[in-house]
Amino acid sequence: MEPLTLHEDPRSGNCYKIRLTAALLGLPLERRHYDILKGETRTLEFLATVNANGRIPVLQIGAGAGARFLPESNAACWYLAEGSGLIPADRFARADMLRWMFFEQYNHEPNVATLRFWLAFVGEGNLSDQQRAQIPAKRAAGEAALALMDQHLAQADWLAGGMLSLADIALHAYTHVAEAGGFRLGDYPAIGRWLARIAATPGFVAMD
Numbered sequence: 001m002e003p004l005t006l007h008e009d010p011r012s013g014n015c016y017k018i019r020l021t022a023a024l025l026g027l028p029l030e031r032r033h034y035d036i037l038k039g040e041t042r043t044l045e046f047l048a049t050v051n052a053n054g055r056i057p058v059l060q061i062g063a064g065a066g067a068r069f070l071p072e073s074n075a076a077c078w079y080l081a082e083g084s085g086l087i088p089a090d091r092f093a094r095a096d097m098l099r100w101m102f103f104e105q106y107n108h109e110p111n112v113a114t115l116r117f118w119l120a121f122v123g124e125g126n127l128s129d130q131q132r133a134q135i136p137a138k139r140a141a142g143e144a145a146l147a148l149m150d151q152h153l154a155q156a157d158w159l160a161g162g163m164l165s166l167a168d169i170a171l172h173a174y175t176h177v178a179e180a181g182g183f184r185l186g187d188y189p190a191i192g193r194w195l196a197r198i199a200a201t202p203g204f205v206a207m208d
Contacts, residue, residue: 004080005060006028007050010208011121012036013113013173014073015057018171020169021077023205025084037121074101079167085168092163100167103145104174111142113174115181140180145187146178153190157197164201172198175208 004022006029008015019075034040034056042054051058051071055160060067070076071108081087089095115138118127149171152159159167176195179185198204 001027001063001197004028005063007015007032007034007056007058008061009034009036009056009154011115011176012057013207016079016108016207017073018057018059018076018174020205021086021166023163024086024164024169024201024203025080026203027080035204052065072168074105074170081139082165086169088161088163088165090158090161097165098168101170103148104167104170107141108145108149108171109174111138111145112178112181112183114138115142115183116174116177117181119182120180142178142181142183146175146183146185146191149175150188150190157194159164162196168194168198173207180184 002025003046006015006018006022008019008031010016010031019031023083034046036056040046041051041056047057048068050060053071055071057071057076059070059075059079061070061079062208070079078087085144105202118124118135120132124132151160154163158164159171175185175191185195199206
């Protein structure tokens with residue numbers, strides 16, 4: 001495989017899920033750090049060479065003039081894991097895995113991850129009035145997402161296909177740090193057992 005470089009902010013769960021995927025697959029991954037709070041992904045150089053959308057993570061495949069750049073965390077995880085045991089072979093299970101990955105981006109991350117970022121890194125006192133007004137709705141939506149996961153995981157060890165898959169990696173990233181956003185993981189015992197199973201997987205690496 002061509003050399004792989006992850007353009008990341010280590011505090012980001014979206015960046016972490018790519019690093020965890022690579023670790024579980026035993027793939028070497030160079031890391032280049034950016035501080036999003038300092039606007040380091042908005043520089044002219046970053047926009048011109050890494051991602052014109054000004055966001056991370058970005059998985060760089062190859063080096064030099066022939067390097068390719070793949071933004072969006074779940075797309076990067078898929079690129080790394082295609083053909084591996086982290087993607088179910090069964091057609092329905094594979095689609096079900098994608099269902100949970102879409103759920104992560106549309107129902108979970110905009111609420112759980114956003115509150116973590118606002119409260120743990122920006123600080124509630126630094127939020128705009130509009131952001132503060134959104135907190136109750138985001139908390140309710142995040143709790144609903146966690147409750148749905150907990151209900152499912154009370155009946156199954158893994159989210160899709162009866163196996164550890166990219167769905168688990170994608171949702172682990174921000175779930176395991178949800179308390180930094182004010183969520184109480186103790187209210188979701190099945191999620192707690194699931195998090196422990198993931199952490200016990202050979203090759204697992206913790207978030208920085």
